[in-house]
Amino acid sequence: MFTCILFMPLTFQEKTLNLKVGNKKETMKFAYLILAHKDPQQLARLLSLICVEGNSVYLHIDSKSDIASFQEHLAPYQSYITFTPNRISINWGGFSMIKATLALIHTYLSSGKKADFIHLVSGQDLPLLPDPDIKKFFELNSSSNFMEWHPIPYNRWFNGGKDRFCYKWLTDEENQENIDLLINFQKKFNIRFELPSNITPFGGSQWWSLTHSCIEYLAKKCIPSDILYQFFKYTFVPDELYFHTILLNSEWKDSIINNNYRFIDWDTGPEYPLTLTESDHSRWEASGKLWGRKFGSITRMNNTQHAFSK
Numbered sequence: 001m002f003t004c005i006l007f008m009p010l011t012f013q014e015k016t017l018n019l020k021v022g023n024k025k026e027t028m029k030f031a032y033l034i035l036a037h038k039d040p041q042q043l044a045r046l047l048s049l050i051c052v053e054g055n056s057v058y059l060h061i062d063s064k065s066d067i068a069s070f071q072e073h074l075a076p077y078q079s080y081i082t083f084t085p086n087r088i089s090i091n092w093g094g095f096s097m098i099k100a101t102l103a104l105i106h107t108y109l110s111s112g113k114k115a116d117f118i119h120l121v122s123g124q125d126l127p128l129l130p131d132p133d134i135k136k137f138f139e140l141n142s143s144s145n146f147m148e149w150h151p152i153p154y155n156r157w158f159n160g161g162k163d164r165f166c167y168k169w170l171t172d173e174e175n176q177e178n179i180d181l182l183i184n185f186q187k188k189f190n191i192r193f194e195l196p197s198n199i200t201p202f203g204g205s206q207w208w209s210l211t212h213s214c215i216e217y218l219a220k221k222c223i224p225s226d227i228l229y230q231f232f233k234y235t236f237v238p239d240e241l242y243f244h245t246i247l248l249n250s251e252w253k254d255s256i257i258n259n260n261y262r263f264i265d266w267d268t269g270p271e272y273p274l275t276l277t278e279s280d281h282s283r284w285e286a287s288g289k290l291w292g293r294k295f296g297s298i299t300r301m302n303n304t305q306h307a308f309s310k
Helices: 040-050 067-073 096-110 131-140 176-188 212-221 227-232 242-248 278-286
Strands: 030-036 055-061 081-083 117-122 145-147 208-211
Touching (some): 040 055, 055 096, 096 117, 117 212, 212 242
């Protein structure tokens, strides 16, 4: 599969594809899959920027959260949004995050709508450009999939990231004390688990932008009877491993561009990732990225409603 990508600066060239039906230009369609658990006002801000012509939104609200508050704040955008019928109680680092993401994927596919690109984002993400400019980029790269990835071992992860999947983690089943006891027991007696010999592990950022056909492939592959589903069910932070390993060991690997076009600061601190504020404006503006995370509820927007004031 041949893939070509055009890396565009923040000011995009005025170039569009001739996507026409008769004399009418066809609008590129986006589906946003959103994982949220807090701050419905912040989520409403995100929706105010992405609920435009050609877009649809699918929301998973953590089952521990009060959904009524979200429904109240998001009411102005109800014609664009669909809530997942199944809500998962998400534990950080657990396979529950994968289950919530799959709930979003299935809700999108069940809608009958067919988007050109499906974007997985959090409720604390915001676009760094107006919707038409983001669509221009994807029109120019319509056959590619976008996912940040790296092979394992990865030098920025503890022990190269191998501890994440060579031990059995019960993150969704046990408290932290019992989880630590189990991991220490496995280390003491050298109990280790291995991926199938024909599978190469990959990891990377949780957030991606994939085509409809690629999403269909994941929906068919990511089922409880699959050996990789069962393996990653007991790994640590599988949202940074599971989908990457599946796609990069599949026929989709050549279509995947190693860039998710998210501006995320894992280096500065004090929290990781850094909560972006006005002082970071020049950095994300120069980054060439399309979305930023994560933003707090105090970040101001200017009157253009798609950029942020310095």
